[in-house]
Amino acid sequence: MNRRHLLGLAAAALPARHLAAQERAARAVRGMPSPKIKDVSFIATAPGGLRLGVVKITTDQDGLYGYGCATYTQRADLVVEAVNRYLKPFLVGKPADRIDDTWQACYNSSYWRNGPVLNNAISGVDQALWDIKGRQAGMPVYQLLGGKLREAADCYGHASGGEIPEVIDSVRKYMAQGFRHVRVQVGIPGMAAYGSGGAVDTKVQALHTGPVYEPAVYIRRTLKLFEACRKELPEDLELCHDVHERISPTQALQMARDVEKFKLFFFEDPLSPEDLAWFRIMRQQTSTPIAMGELFNSPHEWSPLIAERLIDFIRVHVSQAGGLTPCRKIAILGEHFGVKTAWHGPGDVSPIGHAANVALDLTSYNFGIQEYSAFSERLQEIFVGCPEMKNGYLYANEKPGWGIEVNEELAKKFPYGQNERGERGRYNGGWGEVRRRDGTIIKQ
Numbered sequence: 001m002n003r004r005h006l007l008g009l010a011a012a013a014l015p016a017r018h019l020a021a022q023e024r025a026a027r028a029v030r031g032m033p034s035p036k037i038k039d040v041s042f043i044a045t046a047p048g049g050l051r052l053g054v055v056k057i058t059t060d061q062d063g064l065y066g067y068g069c070a071t072y073t074q075r076a077d078l079v080v081e082a083v084n085r086y087l088k089p090f091l092v093g094k095p096a097d098r099i100d101d102t103w104q105a106c107y108n109s110s111y112w113r114n115g116p117v118l119n120n121a122i123s124g125v126d127q128a129l130w131d132i133k134g135r136q137a138g139m140p141v142y143q144l145l146g147g148k149l150r151e152a153a154d155c156y157g158h159a160s161g162g163e164i165p166e167v168i169d170s171v172r173k174y175m176a177q178g179f180r181h182v183r184v185q186v187g188i189p190g191m192a193a194y195g196s197g198g199a200v201d202t203k204v205q206a207l208h209t210g211p212v213y214e215p216a217v218y219i220r221r222t223l224k225l226f227e228a229c230r231k232e233l234p235e236d237l238e239l240c241h242d243v244h245e246r247i248s249p250t251q252a253l254q255m256a257r258d259v260e261k262f263k264l265f266f267f268e269d270p271l272s273p274e275d276l277a278w279f280r281i282m283r284q285q286t287s288t289p290i291a292m293g294e295l296f297n298s299p300h301e302w303s304p305l306i307a308e309r310l311i312d313f314i315r316v317h318v319s320q321a322g323g324l325t326p327c328r329k330i331a332i333l334g335e336h337f338g339v340k341t342a343w344h345g346p347g348d349v350s351p352i353g354h355a356a357n358v359a360l361d362l363t364s365y366n367f368g369i370q371e372y373s374a375f376s377e378r379l380q381e382i383f384v385g386c387p388e389m390k391n392g393y394l395y396a397n398e399k400p401g402w403g404i405e406v407n408e409e410l411a412k413k414f415p416y417g418q419n420e421r422g423e424r425g426r427y428n429g430g431w432g433e434v435r436r437r438d439g440t441i442i443k444q
Ligand SMILES: [Mg+2]
Pocket: 242, 244, 268, 269, 294
């Protein structure tokens, strides 16, 4: 083969190479055409009695859809209507790949904002759009947020019991499963204590017939619980506790100081959102680590607490605040001010919401801890691909998006209202009331 022949071959090959480069460039963006929102629907399911709400968004691209958690158990029916009657007509036809833009549009379209019903509805849309983007990219959502800062989310479980020895036994069960952090809550004889489980058989005397709660009795009982935990359990076990904002601000100050010696991992919701100004006083009087925020709906609530470094852990309920988009901003704000994350993770968060929590846990430098509630077998049948618990750590699903497929036919077999007992059954999934002995309503 002479030189002229070689040059001829090279000239003939040039267009082919050029074409290959064009193909490679096209391939780099292929699969990423802008999908449009074709439909928005609501999956309402209550397999364990708790009303779980999930928004499904389908796009105009065949097989491209996503799910988002919109669970607000106490007013679940209202979220269904907010999605179906307001957000669906607002969103159909809009691009599915402009997530923050869509969030801002939904948030501002009601004019009056920062309420739990609309925030949960927006969260369902927001998380569904993140799921869609992950599926489109072929990546789990945590990869879209920058990738892992840690392998898995360290979790705490809920140990409870009517009596202190029962709580200790419950803690030991969590430790046997590998948990290094446990929340402890104990019952109060004759009263309705928060988070202690079980029914109250005999009620203390009161001026009404409903559940009774007395703050001072709770405080004395809980201090005895901490004493027992520190005496009987290994010193490296991290203890959490949830006051559930049921005591007065001054009682909260005293209690936060009294528990200093027990070295809690965190002391949760000592004050209610109505008493946020007291955090400035609490911060000056105690070094007990404070966790706060599961009731928050609004930046007006979390921003001052974070920016003034008044709390140690931000505990926002991701769907309550409007979804992954605003909560990622909360996490980053917290990173700048030394506030760690501890996203709310009870049973009344759908597995999609738990997956969103884990995505934030893995991608936030200032991760603190993750609240964990076990996924029942039935729940795992409906939500296929739940985050996986191993040795007290929660692992993300490695499939694209949230990695969860919803068995929608099975979900329909557990409509809202099924398996609801007591007050939840009477009040359409809502809570009842708890009063002091004299009949004064307390915060729950
Ligand atoms: Mg709580």
